[in-house]
Structure formats: structure tokens, C-alpha cells
Amino acid sequence: MAPEKEVTIYDIARYLNLSAATISRGLKDHPAINKKTKKKIIEAAKTLGYRSNMFASNLRTRQTKTIGVIIPRLNSYFMSTVIAGIESIANEEGYNLIISQSLESTEKEAANAITMFNSRVDGVLVSLASDTNNVNHFNAFLQKKIPIIYFDRTMATSDCMSISIDNFKAAFEITTHLIEQGCKRIMHLGGNITRNVYADRLAGYKAALKKAGLPVHENLIRFSNLSDEAGTEAGKYICSLTQKPDAVFAANDTCATYCMLYLKQHGYKIPTDIMFAGFNNDPISKVVEPNLTTINYPGYVMGQIAATNLINHLKGIADIGTTNIVILRSELIVRASSKK
Amino acid sequence: MAPEKEVTIYDIARYLNLSAATISRGLKDHPAINKKTKKKIIEAAKTLGYRSNMFASNLRTRQTKTIGVIIPRLNSYFMSTVIAGIESIANEEGYNLIISQSLESTEKEAANAITMFNSRVDGVLVSLASDTNNVNHFNAFLQKKIPIIYFDRTMATSDCMSISIDNFKAAFEITTHLIEQGCKRIMHLGGNITRNVYADRLAGYKAALKKAGLPVHENLIRFSNLSDEAGTEAGKYICSLTQKPDAVFAANDTCATYCMLYLKQHGYKIPTDIMFAGFNNDPISKVVEPNLTTINYPGYVMGQIAATNLINHLKGIADIGTTNIVILRSELIVRASSKK
DNA sequence: TTAAAAAATGCAACCGATTGCAAAAAAAAT
DNA sequence: ATTTTTTTTGCAATCGGTTGCATTTTTTAA
Known part of the structure; x- marks a missing residue:
């Protein structure tokens, strides 16, 4: 509790009969310091048990070596994978990483942004809350030229770099796949379309139908928070329909899975009666029976790329301002839930 | 990139014709400052766009308001849930939270510990890597009286506070449950027994057998990293046995699930031929068919409790030194995989 | 041997908030 | 009106590392 006395560069300076300035330079490999002196300094630092005081350093250099991460929630497979990727690079x-969750609330997102701002993070990685429809609460960062990179849940209007997959294309592909399997009445379980990812998936779905000359039935498009309960609800809804869909494409695996489980319990045969497709390649997609056709979403890589870009920008190696959008490769994974 | 000029308390002082000391005190609601003056100060701070410089503050107060978290990996359901709980309190x-993963490597764990130490976190929350068998790499913290709390993967010898569930009891209960269902040859898929959690689960399993008067068959106890592959391997192993087990208790849900899936594919009926039980209450346990009997592990609450205790200690409200071990309530969840 | 150039080190002023103690101002008591 | 007490405010040192510029030392050139 009581702060202990720490060894400082002044202690080392006294110990070696040098100046603090020399110690400071020696410790960080400054070219103007004699190699032998450096060696002595480093050894002395070790024997005295010195550790750099980052606050003193930060105070002077106005850098924190800290990256802020704001995400909707931590405890989803996808997000924790992204964070793992970010962490590996950082x-x-x-x-260092400072992480906070918005819990899908724009207000909390804004509050977290302020905290990070005051913590003087060097840069920020953000995945937006589901109903965030403007990014004004990040203006403070922009004014101070603190770089922001949006990933996954991005904002179209933003003038910051954003990293995502081509959700439109992925949805288009997976829908087309279902059509190729002979499906004609494909249902879509979508998320909040304020969010680019869900809007794009919906658009891709519609485009695929259109291209195949299939009609878009509005009663076959349902929106929800894509939770397991929402999946079950969707199952009930399907049971209530007189004209059943012959396939379901959900915007995430959880929702697809729970919908499928519900229908199975109510006598539907998958994929014979209804085919299924999800999104994300969540672990449950490989466990549910039949295994779920889905889109592989490279979360780990996405995290790594986001972190790499941000850090390179901070190091002055590559400017973020020039690149606007990075699209990662995603991949259709066909499993038993959509095979004839 | 180029650091912008910031508003400091000196700017406010000049603006209001007061001293920096008064501003500093006014900003933090010091009792010696006149209420009207405080009001003026706070308003001025707002209009000038002041934000506190935490480095200057930290430099003086020797506190960082930052908690370090070291965990094996982020991208597991359980861990991300714990982190979510920690974050909510913090x-x-x-x-602020600084998070880093050891990726189950003791060396990386030690390296991360050094980084955190140098970042001067106020306290640390740790879940140990699977093969860590001593905690010497955390000595630096102890020497500087920086509090450490271990959670889940704890170390028996440690003189720090640790938070976990009663793994022995949980394993005992779940094994007993299987026995009550009529099982006599129960297999155990365990993790690295260097780790308390896995050692305790194994012990609980054995104790339950013993209590029921059942023999412990060494060839029915297998150790692995509890991954999905390990589960599949276990399935193969079971197929190769002449005397089959009539139940499997795995130390996590993933391993149980994949073992079960493998056996199902090879003609075994669950739970008729073999019953199954896992550990953790991972989402997949509710998806696999039949649903998996498991132990509910309160990750979110565990995170909250760990964070609360650490912060209370830091605030001087409650001393951590006096409490040694906190055991959270866990709960047997019986599902179809183990019902007659 | 001396002058010029290069290398190594030191001086001292920051960075911005905190805080013990002293001083000033305001309020209360005499 | 004067003294005592209580409130407010200010002074100035401190936390520890960084860095432009000056100074010293060493090396090279003349």
C-alpha cells in the first residue's frame, strides 16, 4: 500500500558518477553514448533493480504506449478472438491494451470514449454498439489527431480507417449457395440494420435473390438481436407460417443454431425440410447437428491487422489517413445443414 | 501525430487569476476550497477544454488506477466472461484494465508480468498458465506490496488471495450423479494436473468412486489439453477399448462434446450406451445433442468478485491479506446426456 | 606539437499535478 | 475597533525522465 522508494536514474547516476542525462540516453541506446558506458549503465541498472518510470517518461514525451479498445461485448467468441489477435500484436x-465494453449502448460507448481520451491512449480501435448511428462522441480524438480504426462494426460516413470483411459479398455467396441447392423461399434472420454489417448482409441476401430471379418476401425477413432466444422465436414464427421457407440464412450462428434446434424438436428434418446457414463460424456451428453452413470470419487476423495498422501509424511507418477501407477475405464453409 | 498543446491547470489558474494549487484542489473537491471558487474552477475547466494529465498526477501520487490481468487465453467462453465481469467493476x-495472455506458456506469463510491473499497475489479477508450477515470476509484485489475486487457475502455495470454485466438490457431485444414474465404469478426461483445477477435479472424481465402492481404473483416466481434438482422440480411445466405460466425465465441455460427437458417429447411443458430463456450462453444452450435463461455472461473478476485492484493497476498505481463499458456489446442471 | 573535428558527457529547463506549510483574507469574538 | 479564530488561497519543492545546447574529452588532421 505505502509506495516503496524506487530506484531512479539519479540513483544510477550517483552510483556510476555520471549525469542523469547520460543514464537516460544510455538506457535507451542513444548513439552519442559510448558503448562501454552503456554497458556499465545497463549493468548498474540491473544490479540496482531499476525500472523505468513510465509516468515521468510519458509526461515528457506525451505518449502512453497504450491502445484503447472499445467493443460491444467481450464475451462472444468472435470478439474475444479479435481481442486475442490485437493483444498478440500489441x-x-x-x-498496452485498455479494453472496455459498450454493452451495445451508445451512451456507455461515449462514456468509455471519454475515459480513454482522458487516459490519453495513443490510438483507439473501435467496434460500434449496435444502435450507434453517429460517431460524434469520438470527435475529441479526431481533434487531437488521435488515430481511430474501426473494425467489424464500422461507420460508413467516418473518415477513419475501417477494417471489415465484405459482408455483402459473403451474404450474397451464402444465399446463392442455398439457391444452388434448390431453395426458393429463403428466410433471412437479420440484425439491427443501423449497423453496416447487418445492413450489408441483408443487401447481399436480397441481391442474390434478385439475381436468381427470386422474389423478396418481406414476411421472410426478420430482425432481432440475433441471440439464442431470438433464434428460438424465429423457429416459432416459422412454425406459424402457412407457406414455410425452405431455407434460413441467419446473420449469425447462434441465431441460426437455436432456430434449427427448435425446428428439429418440432419435427422438421434438416436439411431435407429446411436448409440452414449462419455467419461467423462460431464453435457451435461445428457442434450442432447437422453442422451449420457458415461464413468463416477471420477474427484473429482482423485483430492483428487492426493493431498492426494502428501501431505502424503511430510509429510513423505508414499513414492511416491514406487508406480508408480494408476488406479481409472471408470464406464460405459448406456443411451438412445445406447439403442435399 | 505531433502532440497538441494541452490545457493545464496553469492555464486555468491564469484564466481565473488564481494559483495552480487552488485549481488542483478545486478540481478534486478539496474541502479547503470555497464553494463558489470551486464552481468557477469547474466551469473554467470545461470552457477551456481541460483534461487532467494522468501522468503528471501518477508521477506525483505513484498510483496508476490501472489493474493488470494475466490469463492463459482470451478467446475462450469462460475467460471472456470473467474478463467481462472484471471490466464491469473496474x-x-x-x-483501467491492462490485459495480456500467457497462451499457456510460463515464460510468456513471466514476460507479461514484467511488463505489467513496469507499467506500474496498482494490482494484478492472474489465472495461471497450465504448466506454471511456481509463482516466482510474481515476486517483484510481492516485494513492492502490489496486491495479486489469483482466480480459477490458482496456486496452492501462494500467500495471496485466490478465488475459485470448489472443484473437488463439483467433480465429486457430478461423478456421484453419474453413479446414481447407474454408471459403474466412469471414464475421466482430465487436464494438466499441475493445475489445481484439474487436479481437484480428478481427486473429486476418484473420491466419488471410492465412496461408492467403485474401483478406480487407471486406464479410464486420460489427460490432455482438453481441446476438441483431444475429445475426438478420447472417442477413438474408447472405441479401441474392449471393456467400454459406461460414462465419461470430462474436465471441460469442449472435450466432452467432441468425444460424444465422435462416439455418436460411430454408432454409440447417448446416454443409453454411454452417459456424458462436462464442466463449465459452455454454450456448446446447450447445443450438442443430447444436451450436456455440466457444472455451471460462474465466470462473470468470479470476475466481479476478483475485481471488487482488489479494488477494495487498493482503496483501503478491506485488506486482502486476511482472506486467503474465496470459494464460489457452483452448480450441477443435469441435462439429457446423463439421464436414464 | 598544435589546431580542428568528432565523440562523449553534463547542465538545466522542462513536462503538469500534488501537497505541506505559510500567508492572506474573511468571519467571529472581545 | 481590535484581537482571535476560521477559511481560503498561494508558494515552492517534488515526482523522474527527456532533450537542446554547452562543455569537456578524445581522436584525427595538419
Whole structure:
């Protein structure tokens, strides 16, 4: 509790009969310092048990070596995978991570942004809350030229770099796949379309229908928070329909899975009666029976790329301002839930 | 990139014709400052766009308002849930979180510990890597009286507070449950027994057998990293046995699930031929068919409790030194995989 | 041997908030 | 009106590392 006395560069300076300035330079490998002196300094630092005081350093250099991460929630497979990817790079590059969750609330997102701003993070990685429809609460960062990179849940209007997959294309492909399997009445379980990802998936779905000359039935498009309960609800809804769909494409695997489970319990045969497709390649997609056709979403890589870009920008290696959008490769994974 | 000029308390002082000391005190509601003056100060701070410089503050107060978290990996359901719980409390209390993963490597764990130490976190929450068998790499914290709380993967010898569930009891209960269902040859798929959690689960399993007067068959106890592959492997192993087990108790749900899936594919009927039980109450346990009997592990609450205890200690409200072990309530969840 | 150039080190002023103690101002008591 | 007490406010040192510029030392050139 009581702060212990720490060894400072002044202690080392006294110990070696040098100046603090020399110690400071020696410790960070400044070219103007004699190699032998450096060696002595480093050894002395070790024997005295010195550790750099980042606050003093930050105070002077106005850098924190810290990256802020704001995400809707931590405890989803996808998000924790992204964070793992971010962490792997940040750790390697000597950056710390400050993480906070918006819990899908724009207000909390804004509050977290302020906290991060006051913590003086060097840069921010953001995945937006589901109903965030403007990014004004990040203006403080922009004014101070603190770089922001949006990932996954991005904002179209934003003038920051954003990283995502081509949700339109992925949805288009997976829908087309269902059509190729002979499906004609494909239902879509979508998320909040304020969010680019869900809007794009919906658009891709519609485009695929259109291209195949199939009609878009509005009563076959349902929106929800894509939770397991929402999946079950969708199952009930399907049971209530007189004209059943012959396939379901859900915007995530959880919703698809629970919908499928409900229908199975009510006598439907998958994929014979209804085919299924999800999104994300969540672990449950490989467990549910039949295994779920889905889109592989490269979360880990996405995290790594986001972190790499941000850090390179901070190091002055590559400017973020020039690149606007990065699209990662996603991949259709066909499993038993959509095979004839 | 180029650091912008910031508003400091000196700017406010000049603006209001007061001293920096008064501003500093006014901003933090010091009792010696006149209420009207405080009001003026706060308003001025707002209009000037002031934000506190935490480095200057930290430099003086030797506190960082930051908590370090070291965990094996982020991208597991359980861990991300714990982190979510930690974050919820930390955020509320104005603490930042620095998170890093050891990826189950003791060396990386030690490296991360050093980084955190140098980042001067106020306290640390740790869940140990699977093969960590001593906690010497955390000595630096102890020497500087920086509090550590271990959670889930704890270390028996440690003189720090640790938070976990009663793994022995949980394993005992779930094994007993299987026995009550009529099982006599129960297999155990365990994890690395260097780790308390897995050692305790194994012990609980054995104790339950013993209590029921059942023999412990060493060839029915297998150790692995509890991954999905390990589960599949276990399935193969079972197929190769002449004397089959009539139940499997795995130390996590993933391993149980994949073992079960493998056996199902090879003609076994669950639970008729073999019953199954897992651990953790992972989402997949509710998806696999039949649903998996498991132990509900309160990750979110565990995270909250760990964070609360650490922060209370830091605030001087409650000393951590006196409490050694906190055991959370866990709960047997019986599902179809183990019902006659 | 001396002058010029290069290398190594030191000086001292920051960075911005905090805080013990002293001083000033305001309020209360005499 | 004067003294005592209580409130407010200010002074100035401090936290520890960084860095432009000056100074010293060493090396090279003349």
C-alpha cells in the first residue's frame, strides 16, 4: 500500500558518477553514448533493480504506449478472438491494451470514449454498439489527431480507417449457395440494420435473390438481436407460417443454431425440410447437428491487422489517413445443414 | 501525430487569476476550497477544454488506477466472461484494465508480468498458465506490496488471495450423479494436473468412486489439453477399448462434446450406451445433442468478485491479506446426456 | 606539437499535478 | 475597533525522465 522508494536514474547516476542525462540516453541506446558506458549503465541498472518510470517518461514525451479498445461485448467468441489477435500484436510491439465494453449502448460507448481520451491512449480501435448511428462522441480524438480504426462494426460516413470483411459479398455467396441447392423461399434472420454489417448482409441476401430471379418476401425477413432466444422465436414464427421457407440464412450462428434446434424438436428434418446457414463460424456451428453452413470470419487476423495498422501509424511507418477501407477475405464453409 | 498543446491547470489558474494549487484542489473537491471558487474552477475547466494529465498526477501520487490481468487465453467462453465481469467493476470504479495472455506458456506469463510491473499497475489479477508450477515470476509484485489475486487457475502455495470454485466438490457431485444414474465404469478426461483445477477435479472424481465402492481404473483416466481434438482422440480411445466405460466425465465441455460427437458417429447411443458430463456450462453444452450435463461455472461473478476485492484493497476498505481463499458456489446442471 | 573535428558527457529547463506549510483574507469574538 | 479564530488561497519543492545546447574529452588532421 505505502509506495516503496524506487530506484531512479539519479540513483544510477550517483552510483556510476555520471549525469542523469547520460543514464537516460544510455538506457535507451542513444548513439552519442559510448558503448562501454552503456554497458556499465545497463549493468548498474540491473544490479540496482531499476525500472523505468513510465509516468515521468510519458509526461515528457506525451505518449502512453497504450491502445484503447472499445467493443460491444467481450464475451462472444468472435470478439474475444479479435481481442486475442490485437493483444498478440500489441504485446509484441510493447503497447498496452485498455479494453472496455459498450454493452451495445451508445451512451456507455461515449462514456468509455471519454475515459480513454482522458487516459490519453495513443490510438483507439473501435467496434460500434449496435444502435450507434453517429460517431460524434469520438470527435475529441479526431481533434487531437488521435488515430481511430474501426473494425467489424464500422461507420460508413467516418473518415477513419475501417477494417471489415465484405459482408455483402459473403451474404450474397451464402444465399446463392442455398439457391444452388434448390431453395426458393429463403428466410433471412437479420440484425439491427443501423449497423453496416447487418445492413450489408441483408443487401447481399436480397441481391442474390434478385439475381436468381427470386422474389423478396418481406414476411421472410426478420430482425432481432440475433441471440439464442431470438433464434428460438424465429423457429416459432416459422412454425406459424402457412407457406414455410425452405431455407434460413441467419446473420449469425447462434441465431441460426437455436432456430434449427427448435425446428428439429418440432419435427422438421434438416436439411431435407429446411436448409440452414449462419455467419461467423462460431464453435457451435461445428457442434450442432447437422453442422451449420457458415461464413468463416477471420477474427484473429482482423485483430492483428487492426493493431498492426494502428501501431505502424503511430510509429510513423505508414499513414492511416491514406487508406480508408480494408476488406479481409472471408470464406464460405459448406456443411451438412445445406447439403442435399 | 505531433502532440497538441494541452490545457493545464496553469492555464486555468491564469484564466481565473488564481494559483495552480487552488485549481488542483478545486478540481478534486478539496474541502479547503470555497464553494463558489470551486464552481468557477469547474466551469473554467470545461470552457477551456481541460483534461487532467494522468501522468503528471501518477508521477506525483505513484498510483496508476490501472489493474493488470494475466490469463492463459482470451478467446475462450469462460475467460471472456470473467474478463467481462472484471471490466464491469473496474469501469465503474474508474480503473483501467491492462490485459495480456500467457497462451499457456510460463515464460510468456513471466514476460507479461514484467511488463505489467513496469507499467506500474496498482494490482494484478492472474489465472495461471497450465504448466506454471511456481509463482516466482510474481515476486517483484510481492516485494513492492502490489496486491495479486489469483482466480480459477490458482496456486496452492501462494500467500495471496485466490478465488475459485470448489472443484473437488463439483467433480465429486457430478461423478456421484453419474453413479446414481447407474454408471459403474466412469471414464475421466482430465487436464494438466499441475493445475489445481484439474487436479481437484480428478481427486473429486476418484473420491466419488471410492465412496461408492467403485474401483478406480487407471486406464479410464486420460489427460490432455482438453481441446476438441483431444475429445475426438478420447472417442477413438474408447472405441479401441474392449471393456467400454459406461460414462465419461470430462474436465471441460469442449472435450466432452467432441468425444460424444465422435462416439455418436460411430454408432454409440447417448446416454443409453454411454452417459456424458462436462464442466463449465459452455454454450456448446446447450447445443450438442443430447444436451450436456455440466457444472455451471460462474465466470462473470468470479470476475466481479476478483475485481471488487482488489479494488477494495487498493482503496483501503478491506485488506486482502486476511482472506486467503474465496470459494464460489457452483452448480450441477443435469441435462439429457446423463439421464436414464 | 598544435589546431580542428568528432565523440562523449553534463547542465538545466522542462513536462503538469500534488501537497505541506505559510500567508492572506474573511468571519467571529472581545 | 481590535484581537482571535476560521477559511481560503498561494508558494515552492517534488515526482523522474527527456532533450537542446554547452562543455569537456578524445581522436584525427595538419
